[in-house]
Amino acid sequence: MARKRPRNIQQLFSSQRFQRFTDFTHQYQHWQQQLQQCLAALGLAPLSQHCTVVSVRAHTLIIEVPSAAMANRLKLQQQRIITHFQDESTGQITQLEVRIRPSPIEASEQAVSASKTPPPKVPAEEVSVVTQLREQAARCEEPLRSQLLALADKYEQE
Structure with a gap:
C-alpha cells in the first residue's frame, strides 16, 4: 500500500477543517x-x-x-x-x-474531606454500656425491654 506524501504547512493551514476550527x-x-x-x-x-x-x-x-x-x-x-x-x-x-x-480539584478535595471523618468512638468500658442498656430496659415496656436486654447480653458475652 502506497503512503501518501505528508502535507506541507501551507496545505494544512489552507484546509477547510482548519478554517472551521479557527x-x-x-x-x-x-x-x-x-x-x-x-x-x-x-x-x-x-x-x-x-x-x-x-x-x-x-x-x-x-x-x-x-x-x-x-x-x-x-x-x-x-x-x-x-x-x-x-x-x-x-x-x-x-x-x-x-x-x-x-x-x-474540588471534587477530589471533597472526597478526601469526606474520608477524613473519624470513625465512631467505641465506649471505653463495655461494662458501662451493658449497665446503661439494662437501666434503659428497666424503664421501657415490652417488646423494647426484651430487645435491650438481649443486646446487653450480647455485649456481655463478647
Missing part, C-alpha cells in the same frame, strides 16, 4: 467575552472566572459552572443573560441551559 475558536472567544461583559453588567463579575460558555445550539446558550450555587445565581438572571446575548447579535437565543461540572 472560526469556532474565534466564535468561542466572542461568547466568552460576551458572558464576562454580561456578568459584569449584572454585578456578578466574581462568577465570570468560574463560568464558561460551552456552546450555542438550537437557540440555547449552554453555560458550565462548577457548583449548584453558581448555577442558581445564573438561573435567577436567566432572562437578562438571554437579552444581553440577543442584543449582541449572537443569534436568536431563547433559552439558557446551565450545566454543573465540578472541577476535578
Whole structure:
C-alpha cells in the first residue's frame, strides 16, 4: 500500500477543517467575552472566572459552572443573560441551559474531606454500656425491654 506524501504547512493551514476550527475558536472567544461583559453588567463579575460558555445550539446558550450555587445565581438572571446575548447579535437565543461540572480539584478535595471523618468512638468500658442498656430496659415496656436486654447480653458475652 502506497503512503501518501505528508502535507506541507501551507496545505494544512489552507484546509477547510482548519478554517472551521479557527472560526469556532474565534466564535468561542466572542461568547466568552460576551458572558464576562454580561456578568459584569449584572454585578456578578466574581462568577465570570468560574463560568464558561460551552456552546450555542438550537437557540440555547449552554453555560458550565462548577457548583449548584453558581448555577442558581445564573438561573435567577436567566432572562437578562438571554437579552444581553440577543442584543449582541449572537443569534436568536431563547433559552439558557446551565450545566454543573465540578472541577476535578474540588471534587477530589471533597472526597478526601469526606474520608477524613473519624470513625465512631467505641465506649471505653463495655461494662458501662451493658449497665446503661439494662437501666434503659428497666424503664421501657415490652417488646423494647426484651430487645435491650438481649443486646446487653450480647455485649456481655463478647
